[in-house]
Amino acid sequence: xxxxxxxxxxxxxxxxxxxxxxxxxxxxxxxxxxxxxxxxxxxxxxxxxxxxxxxxxxxxxxxxxxxxxxxxxxxxxxxxxxxxxxxxxxxxxxxxxxxxxxxxxxxxxxxxxxxxxxxxxxxxxxxxxxxxxxxxxxxxxxxxxxxxxxxxxxxxxxxxxxxxxxxxxxxxxxxxxxxxxxxxxxxxxxxxxxxxxxxxxxxxxxxxxxxxxxxxxxxxxxxxxxxxxxxxxxxxxxxxxxxxxxxxxxxxxxxxxxxxxxxxxxxxxxxxxxxxxxxxxxxxxxxxxxxxxxxxxxxxxxxxxxxxxxxxxxxxxxxxxxxxxxxxxxxxxxxxxxxxx
Amino acid sequence: xxxxxxxxxxxxxxxxxxxxxxxxxxxxxxxxxxxxxxxxxxxxxxxxxxxxxxxxxxxxxxxxxxxxxxxxxxxxxxxxxxxxxxxxxxxxxxxxxxxxxxxxxxxxxxxxxxxxxxxxxxxxxxxxxxxxxxxxxxxxxxxxxxxxxxxxxxxxxxxxxxxxxxxxxxxxxxxxxxxxxxxxxxxxxxxxxxxxxxxxxxxxxxxxxxxxxxxxxxxxxxxxxxxxxxxxxxxxxxxxxxxxxxxxxxxxxxxxxxxxxxxxxxxxxxxxxxxxxxxxxxxxxxxxxxxxxxxxxxxxxxxxxxxxxxxxxxx
Numbered sequence: 001x002x003x004x005x006x007x008x009x010x011x012x013x014x015x016x017x018x019x020x021x022x023x024x025x026x027x028x029x030x031x032x033x034x035x036x037x038x039x040x041x042x043x044x045x046x047x048x049x050x051x052x053x054x055x056x057x058x059x060x061x062x063x064x065x066x067x068x069x070x071x072x073x074x075x076x077x078x079x080x081x082x083x084x085x086x087x088x089x090x091x092x093x094x095x096x097x098x099x100x101x102x103x104x105x106x107x108x109x110x111x112x113x114x115x116x117x118x119x120x121x122x123x124x125x126x127x128x129x130x131x132x133x134x135x136x137x138x139x140x141x142x143x144x145x146x147x148x149x150x151x152x153x154x155x156x157x158x159x160x161x162x163x164x165x166x167x168x169x170x171x172x173x174x175x176x177x178x179x180x181x182x183x184x185x186x187x188x189x190x191x192x193x194x195x196x197x198x199x200x201x202x203x204x205x206x207x208x209x210x211x212x213x214x215x216x217x218x219x220x221x222x223x224x225x226x227x228x229x230x231x232x233x234x235x236x237x238x239x240x241x242x243x244x245x246x247x248x249x250x251x252x253x254x255x256x257x258x259x260x261x262x263x264x265x266x267x268x269x270x271x272x273x274x275x276x277x278x279x280x281x282x283x284x285x286x287x288x289x290x291x292x293x294x295x296x297x298x299x300x301x302x303x304x305x306x307x308x309x310x311x312x313x314x315x316x317x318x319x320x321x322x323x324x325x326x327x328x329x330x331x332x333x334x335x336x337x338x339x340x341x
Numbered sequence: 342x343x344x345x346x347x348x349x350x351x352x353x354x355x356x357x358x359x360x361x362x363x364x365x366x367x368x369x370x371x372x373x374x375x376x377x378x379x380x381x382x383x384x385x386x387x388x389x390x391x392x393x394x395x396x397x398x399x400x401x402x403x404x405x406x407x408x409x410x411x412x413x414x415x416x417x418x419x420x421x422x423x424x425x426x427x428x429x430x431x432x433x434x435x436x437x438x439x440x441x442x443x444x445x446x447x448x449x450x451x452x453x454x455x456x457x458x459x460x461x462x463x464x465x466x467x468x469x470x471x472x473x474x475x476x477x478x479x480x481x482x483x484x485x486x487x488x489x490x491x492x493x494x495x496x497x498x499x500x501x502x503x504x505x506x507x508x509x510x511x512x513x514x515x516x517x518x519x520x521x522x523x524x525x526x527x528x529x530x531x532x533x534x535x536x537x538x539x540x541x542x543x544x545x546x547x548x549x550x551x552x553x554x555x556x557x558x559x560x561x562x563x564x565x566x567x568x569x570x571x572x573x574x575x576x577x578x579x580x581x582x583x584x585x586x587x588x589x590x591x592x593x594x595x596x597x598x599x600x601x602x603x604x605x606x607x608x609x610x611x612x613x614x615x616x617x618x619x620x621x622x623x624x625x626x627x628x629x630x631x632x633x634x635x636x637x638x639x640x641x642x643x644x645x646x647x648x649x650x651x652x653x654x655x656x
Contacts, residue, residue, distance in 0.1 A: 068555060068559060097563065100560070101562070108559075114553055116556070116575070117575065117650065117651065128560035128561070165650065180559075
């Protein structure tokens with residue numbers, strides 16, 4: 001992954017599949033942006049994990065990328081999103097819908113409620129294929145069956161005519177994955193796909209997604225608050241806090257050498273992470289609401305290393321090492337904060 | 342499916358029994374002696390005694406009830422005191438008229454109410470939504486009889502487009518039948534359309550917020566397909582149930598409208614029967630209405646069952 005601004009100005013090397021540049025989203029007349037200038041890029045076949053607490057704007061960003069954010073009340077307050085070199089945000093609604101479910105697909109957090117209870121699952125999968133491909137009903141049904149097989153639903157042929165309520169949560173999430181991948185999308189956005197599932201099922205679904213991604217070469221944006229999931233599948237990680245990306249980089253860099261106090265806090269609140277555990281154990285306080293959003297660094301009210309500058313001025317993402325960025329005035333902490341520790 | 346219907350029918354039996362008890366005993370509580378009404382001017386003790394004997398009026402009340410119920414089970418609802426026709430025959434004449442009126446009213450209600458409800462849900466908070474709501478509220482607030490009279494004055498008296506009253510069987514002269522029925526059906530239908538619109542709107546609003554509607558959008562489906570297939574199909578459950586119940590009410594509730602347009606239907610039959618103390622007719626009509634209402638309930642249940650895969654596959 002390269003930072004959005006880099007790949008936009010570039011063009012010499014292969015441009016990324018998806019480039020998000022300074023995207024900002026605001027709700028109604030809120031005093032601050034809910035998502036405030038996030039930038040990232042995803043290459044084909046790559047997995048980007050967006051990590052953060054609930055309410056940090058990660059789901060909203062994902063819905064905005066898909067064009068599924070209800071607008072109003074939400075509005076795009078700024079930025080650009082380019083997908084396969086097309087400017088998504090200025091694309092007419094029709095062209096956007098043509099991409100949706102075809103080139104880019106999404107699966108959601110709640111498998112229990114994400115399938116339409118009134119239709120057979122085979123028909124629900126076939127419907128998406130028929131929408132985007134000029135094929136017959138019978139071929140679409142064959143494709144649905146093939147997809148159910150690929151997501152490893154046992155006795156897929158019999159399951160094709162099942163209604164969602166006849167399936168368990170894990171099975172339903174498999175159906176959602178089958179539906180999302182039925183048209184071989186270039187990009188799959190998964191919004192906490194395992195959060196609502198039992199732990200054992202979580203591992204299975206994650207494993208399945210990993211396998212399918214390797215098979216199809218789909219780029220994956222995985223939204224999660226679970227660092228275990230990140231460690232399992234991420235190539236790149238973006239850590240979000242209160243609508244901003246506070247740190248991003250390759251998964252090894254984020255896990256081995258977190259630089260933003262928030263990321264460090266997240267890592268430390270994971271049990272048995274080893275050597276760095278001594279730095280912080282919990283992050284005190286709460287995520288600010290949109291009404292109480294600090295004007296400087298949004299993490300300042302909870303940051304153990306907070307200084308005058310943090311309250312007045314928002315930090316920019318700056319490079320720590322190649323590809324590893326952190327938005328903290330005092331990153332890397334080791335050099336700036338020796339006296340504080 | 343059949344066992345489901347059989348079970349629902351079995352549940353209906355005690356309900357019908359209770360209704361019969363109410364109908365019979367409430368009527369007995371009414372002041373006035375039917376024998377006196379029947380005897381007319383004469384009223385000599387012998388005639389009265391003969392009448393009481395003939396209609397079992399001297400027997401204990403439970404025995405009378407038993408005679409009445411067993412008669413009905415044999416298809417004998419008694420004889421109208423007023424016209425001397427068998428009650429069943431009278432009902433057989435009038436019921437089709439009311440059913441025709443109810444069907445036409447229901448069609449009008451659905452044609453107006455359901456699309457208006459969908460539209461105002463999809464355009465929630467816009468001028469379309471407010472306009473539809475205001476019209477619906479007016480529809481609910483305007484009394485049937487007033488709208489009926491106004492329509493007669495405008496359409497029949499001033500414009501002379503449609504007959505103000507009367508009835509023709511659709512099997513004899515379909516066009517004429519439509520002409521006589523369209524105004525009363527419209528009067529009944531618009532009031533129901535308002536109810537249907539409000540329920541459709543709230544059902545659609547609930548469904549449009551669901552995750553599976555978002556999934557449908559995520560598939561790139563056209564908004565038309567999202568709303569009319571994915572959302573409406575699920576909003577249909579409460580709408581169908583409500584429609585069946587409204588239809589049941591129409592069978593009994595068209596009294597005023599039938600009076601205004603002088604349509605020889607069920608409503609008019611019962612009003613005339615009550616005024617002339619034609620007990621057998623009142624009892625027969627009320628029983629029929631109750632059974633009709635229970636049947637419509639059953640229809641609602643069956644439709645609900647057919648539309649809801651969760652129930653269908655549970656059997």
